[in-house]
Amino acid sequence: MKAAVHTRYGPPEVARISEVDDPAVGDNDVLVRVHATTVNRTDCAYRAAKPFFMRAATGLTRPRRKVLGTEFAGVVDKVGGGVTSLAVGDRVFGYNEGAFGTHAEYLSVPEGGMIATMPAGMKFGEAAPATEGSHYALSSIRKAGVQAGQDVLVYGATGAIGSAAVQLLKCFDATVTAVCDTASLEMVRGLGADRVIDYTAEDFTADEQRYEVVIDAVGKTTFGQCRRLLKPGGVYLFSDLGPWWQNLALTLVTPLFRGKKVQLAVPQQDKETALHLRKLMESGRFRPVIDRRYPLDQIADAYRYVETGQKIGNVVIDVVPPT
CATH class of the missing domain: 3.90.180.10 (Medium-chain alcohol dehydrogenases, catalytic domain)
Structure with a gap:
């Protein structure tokens, strides 16, 4: 072959x-x-x-x-x-x-x-x-324990993980703020984002809104940059190890203290995940x-x-x- x-x-x-x-x-x-x-x-x-x-x-x-x-x-x-x-x-x-x-x-x-x-x-x-981007996104959403009505920010909402995360978060009835560039604003709104920030026009880390969850779907931010965006007890999830692999260390250190923390989502790669994604596609709630x-x-x-x-x-x- x-x-x-x-x-x-x-x-x-x-x-x-x-x-x-x-x-x-x-x-x-x-x-x-x-x-x-x-x-x-x-x-x-x-x-x-x-x-x-x-x-x-x-x-x-x-x-x-x-x-x-x-x-x-x-x-x-x-x-x-x-x-x-x-x-x-x-x-x-x-x-x-x-x-x-x-x-x-x-x-x-x-x-x-x-x-x-x-x-x-x-x-x-x-x-x-x-499957690839969606199962990573789904694992982050489940790890964070996202609930209906919670505010979630997705940085990098145009990639495979980010575009899936926006759609899947709406399946959880979360309120989604998505960060992307100017050319992708309408596309990301079409995925279901409630609010979109153009990172080429403004600094998303200066946003006045606070979030239960921040998901970096492209591995280009740090917990230090995003910490102020989190509500008390909020969670930062990552898709890259970060400078000097800091995110791995932070997943161990931040839970030792009360307050904001970094979490590592380990994706499930099983038949149940494939069946769940099929159901979402059949319903029209998710399309890669x-x-x-x-x-x-x-x-x-x-x-x-x-x-x-x-x-x-x-x-x-x-x-x-x-x-």
Whole structure:
């Protein structure tokens, strides 16, 4: 099968198209003919092995798994003998961090993993980006214990995580203030934000409003910058380790004192999460935002674009040309 392969860590150019063996299918696995996948921040981090400690899991000197990719949408091509909930021909989407392999024509994934059938009428390119940013956003919302009527600020509301967070927070009936640039103001309002701050026109940290929760969805702020925005007992959640990995230390230190604190959200990667996201998409309450699409042969270009930090929502890779 054709796949995007990397045999060393490095810049986007290390990803090249090559022929590799089809993945093995165990008794409890399904083989998916991948129609669409994505390139996201998670993929970029694993490809470059940054931060360095990631190599403890991925391989110290070279990657153990040559085919990357976390998100997918496609058609079940084969099922193992123990599979009962999915069948050949099912249109599915999901997330496969750790095992990876979605940047390829075929993917083997456990039946009990983060996989579900697609909403009726949804296209593969629309379903593929439904999991990465959203499951990070959902984990932050749940970790913070967001309740109806609470005030939440989302910094970086145009990325995969931020655009999902705005929509998912409205599912929790929170009051959402979103921070983005001028060009994205109307798009973010369309996602459901109650209030939008243009960071190119004003300093969002000088905002007079106070919040129960601040979510940095792009990893470009610090707790020190955002602390004054929090109400007493408020929570700051992050999507990056921060300067000198300070956010990890702050998750340990700030809970020792009464008042504002930093929390680390550990995302759930299970079937229940995929089913929950499907339900939200079926109801129309969540739709992943798509910026650009590339064919698999141009995946290095997709990596380059994602790493500019300018993408709006998600970047989709068409493994099978859409019809």
